[in-house]
Amino acid sequence: MAEVEIKNLLNGEITCGSLLHQLQKIWDEVGECDEERDKMLLQLEQECLDVYKRKVDQAVKSRAHLLQALADAKLELSTLLASLGEKTFAGIPEKPSGTIKEQLEAIAPALKQLWTQKEDRIKKFLDVQTQIQKICGEISGGNLQAGTPKVDESDLSLKKLDEFHDQLQELQKEKSDRLHKVLEFVSAVHDLCAILGIDFYSTVTDVHPSLNDATGVQSKSISNDTLATLAKTVSTLKEDKKQRLEKLQVLATQLIDLWNLMDTSENERSLFDHVTCNVSASVDEVNMPGALAVDLIEQAEVEVERLDKLKASRMKEIAFKRQGELEEIFARAHIEIDTQAAREKILSLIDSGNVEPSELLADMDNQIIKAKEEAISRKDILDKVEKWMSACEEESWLDDYNRDHNRYNASRGAHLNLKRAEKARILVNKIPALVDSLIAKTRTWEEEHEHTFVYDGVPLLAMLDEYALLRHDREEEKRRMRDQKKFHEQLNTEQEAIFGSRPSPARPLSSTKKVVGPRVNGGAANGTPNRRLSLNQNGSKSGRRDSNARPIAPSNYVAITKEDAASHVSGTEPAPNTP
Numbered sequence: 001m002a003e004v005e006i007k008n009l010l011n012g013e014i015t016c017g018s019l020l021h022q023l024q025k026i027w028d029e030v031g032e033c034d035e036e037r038d039k040m041l042l043q044l045e046q047e048c049l050d051v052y053k054r055k056v057d058q059a060v061k062s063r064a065h066l067l068q069a070l071a072d073a074k075l076e077l078s079t080l081l082a083s084l085g086e087k088t089f090a091g092i093p094e095k096p097s098g099t100i101k102e103q104l105e106a107i108a109p110a111l112k113q114l115w116t117q118k119e120d121r122i123k124k125f126l127d128v129q130t131q132i133q134k135i136c137g138e139i140s141g142g143n144l145q146a147g148t149p150k151v152d153e154s155d156l157s158l159k160k161l162d163e164f165h166d167q168l169q170e171l172q173k174e175k176s177d178r179l180h181k182v183l184e185f186v187s188a189v190h191d192l193c194a195i196l197g198i199d200f201y202s203t204v205t206d207v208h209p210s211l212n213d214a215t216g217v218q219s220k221s222i223s224n225d226t227l228a229t230l231a232k233t234v235s236t237l238k239e240d241k242k243q244r245l246e247k248l249q250v251l252a253t254q255l256i257d258l259w260n261l262m263d264t265s266e267n268e269r270s271l272f273d274h275v276t277c278n279v280s281a282s283v284d285e286v287n288m289p290g291a292l293a294v295d296l297i298e299q300a301e302v303e304v305e306r307l308d309k310l311k312a313s314r315m316k317e318i319a320f321k322r323q324g325e326l327e328e329i330f331a332r333a334h335i336e337i338d339t340q341a342a343r344e345k346i347l348s349l350i351d352s353g354n355v356e357p358s359e360l361l362a363d364m365d366n367q368i369i370k371a372k373e374e375a376i377s378r379k380d381i382l383d384k385v386e387k388w389m390s391a392c393e394e395e396s397w398l399d400d401y402n403r404d405h406n407r408y409n410a411s412r413g414a415h416l417n418l419k420r421a422e423k424a425r426i427l428v429n430k431i432p433a434l435v436d437s438l439i440a441k442t443r444t445w446e447e448e449h450e451h452t453f454v455y456d457g458v459p460l461l462a463m464l465d466e467y468a469l470l471r472h473d474r475e476e477e478k479r480r481m482r483d484q485k486k487f488h489e490q491l492n493t494e495q496e497a498i499f500g501s502r503p504s505p506a507r508p509l510s511s512t513k514k515v516v517g518p519r520v521n522g523g524a525a526n527g528t529p530n531r532r533l534s535l536n537q538n539g540s541k542s543g544r545r546d547s548n549a550r551p552i553a554p555s556n557y558v559a560i561t562k563e564d565a566a567s568h569v570s571g572t573e574p575a576p577n578t579p
Contacts, residue, residue: 066100073107080114084121085157121156128164135171139178141223178222185230186211186220192237195286196244197293207233242283244292251300252279258307261318261361275300315357319346322364326371333375334382336457378453381445384438385455391431392467398424431471439464 027037081087098106129149186204193200204211207229208221252275259269269276275296278286286292311318323343330337349355401407401421407414442453442460453460 070100070104073104073111077107077111080118083154083156084117085159118156122151122153124161125151125156128168132164132168132171135175138175138222141225175222178227179220181227182220182222182230185234188234189237192241194289195292196237196241197290241292244297245278245283245286248275248292248297248300249279251304252276254304258311261311262314272303311357315350319350319360319364322361326368329368329371329375333378334456381441381453384434384441388434388438391427391434394424395428395431398428435464
């Protein structure tokens with residue numbers, strides 16, 4: 001029986017009841033008392049209770065552990081979601097159900113996926129932050145290998161990642177802008193160095209070694225120090241360019257002035273075309289390589305110095321050329337000056353050495369400017385004087401033509417003379433109005449300039465007054481001739497009535513007979529002034545002249561003496577012919 005029970009025990013078929021039944025049998029066989037039996041049963045019950053209690057405690061601990069694991073999983077899940085910026089996750093039920101283990105099993109895949117996503121997100125953060133750190137290092141000019149940036153795992157949201165991407169894009173744009181600015185600066189340095197004749201590579205590598213052309217574009221320094229140094233270098237080179245250009249333009253202006261003074265040939269001037277071509281150029285317009293090199297400026301300085309020495313030896317020739325120009329202006333303006341005295345004064349000033357050649361030339365240039373201004377102010381009046389004299393010449397020709405008794409003969413050219421006579425009569429009729437206009441303009445000019453308008457040494461108003469007197473005398477002479485002709489005609493008529501026959505006509509006046517009226521400086525027979533008028537009219541009833549009238553020259557002109565003015569008067573006027 002005992003063997004059967006042991007075998008059943010080994011086969012797992014023993015239960016508490018069977019064991020208790022077997023224990024009772026053993027007690028019966030042994031003869032155990034009830035007290036011992038109760039004691040033994042109580043002990044067995046206590047031991048069973050203890051085992052149950054341990055199992056319950058273990059079960060409680062296991063449940064607590066599972067609950068903690070579930071809580072930790074949920075916390076980790078929420079932490080990951082918060083870190084990743086996610087509110088919910090598709091693999092997690094909104095309202096979890098089932099046992100604790102089922103809930104843990106439901107959360108585990110989501111946790112695994114979120115951890116994978118977190119690791120991927122950390123890599124992205126690390127990548128973008130590394131690029132940001134690198135560009136910041138390039139901008140600041142610090143060490144590019146500053147170590148791995150630290151990723152803040154508490155915020156791995158896409159929003160934060162986008163912020164880093166935006167920051168990276170801004171930095172990349174700033175880097176691109178800085179690189180573009182660096183390249184612009186380098187290009188400007190290259191161009192300026194070429195214009196100034198300076199070594200580009202040594203200049204740019206002094207700023208930063210990476211700016212050499214041998215390095216790649218992306219490898220060039222874009223730091224604040226590099227940009228500041230480049231900007232300063234460009235500014236220095238531009239200032240140097242400006243100063244050199246100003247110096248070169250001064251030298252070019254001196255060269256041109258010296259060439260003009262000494263009438264330098266075009267072949268000699270062409271040797272310095274590279275200098276004078278920029279005489280009026282702005283700083284930005286000078287772009288030719290070597291245009292402002294130091295050796296070019298030194299070459300121009302040497303040439304200016306050489307011409308200065310040559311100018312000193314040719315000062316008299318230059319001064320006389322200026323004087324000739326001044327005299328030509330005066331001659332065109334019909335202003336008389338004492339040329340001999342002026343030239344002697346120039347010689348004495350140069351020989352004495354009391355005046356600088358440049359000051360003398362500057363003074364003569366000022367005289368030329370004033371003479372030109374004076375000539376311009378006289379131009380309108382001189383033009384009318386020319387018209388007046390031309391009209392007077394036509395008037396003289398018309399008088400000679402009218403005295404020619406053969407003017408209507410059918411000779412060659414008679415019709416041309418007839419046309420000229422018609423035009424001359426029209427022009428002569430305009431002379432009084434022309435003279436009145438000329439007198440008015442001359443008086444206005446004298447009031448504005450506060451001195452007498454002199455024409456070839458003779459006051460113009462005096463000339464016009466004298467011409468008016470001569471014209472009046474000529475008109476009186478013509479009227480007297482007409483009266484005399486009427487008298488002869490009346491006398492002939494009376495004789496014909498008395499004697500019954502008409503006498504032969506009176507002999508006409510010779511065509512060469514002088515017209516009444518004095519000539520002015522050998523002018524036309526009718527008293528018309530020629531191109532060189534004078535007031536020295538001796539023996540002419542119309543040759544009245546103010547004894548105080550004499551040419552008055554502007555203060556900046558070389559003064560002339562009375563003898564010089566008189567030397568231009570060509571003889572006296574012939575006395576008017578009497579009939």
